[in-house]
Amino acid sequence: MNISRGLTLIEVLVAAVILFAALSLSVVSIQSLRQSSAQAEKIIKTLQPTRMIALSIQQKIRSKPEESLSGSGRINKLTYSWQANVIAKGSAPQRFDLDSGSVSVPPERFWLYQVDLELSYAGRTEQLQFKELAWLPLVF
Template identity: 30%
Template sequence: MKHSKGFTLIEVLIAFVILLTVVGSISFAYRSAVLSNTKAASAVEMESLLSLLMPTIRARLLMEKDLAPQTQEGILNDTVFSWQAKVVEKGSAPRQLSPEDGDWIEFPERYYLWNVTITFKRDFAEREYSFKVLTWSKL
């Protein structure tokens, strides 16, 4: 019997299957890392847009005379946003006892608590945030 130099077909096939398994595992891990990085970058960008929009929304609600629900839509840094705000609670200063006649003094409602919801949409990502804003009317 002659001994040949080289690998048999079975040995080559087994090595090929092992190689494919290793390459497949590495590509799956790489794809997962890229997808995770993309999601994290999108979340960070939306959070930064939120920090830009919150003071603007608060200023608009402070200037608002009408207590009807407020909405606005727009585009900022290729991200579509929309927000809605509605008054969820009204309040006044605590009543006080008048020193002159001993009667209770009631104050008008002038404090308003708004519930604000902002939705960001970019590419295939969508995030929604909610926060509350306290405003007041001037005397």
């Protein structure tokens, strides 16, 4: 009677195929994670200075309100351009003058802008939109 101890060639081959399949799946997963991480880093670097850019745009709009404004700039490797257009105008509420008995209508001093902002970093472009409020100086 022959009693064999150990593994047969077929058992070793099946185990090797299973091992190599698991290894190849893990390599593909790691590559996918690295690509996702690189994309996330580009998105973060593109959007990170957005608040600072928005505050700069706000300051430019409020310092010199016009019907249409635009600009561009560069922060490190990030380039941006923006366009702002008035989408609505408004005034303070009407006031009733008790002495004269008439209603006074204030001039339209408040302008609402639609701002379109384009950010570009390392071949990736993001389009953002926001609204900004500005007001004209009060003239007596």
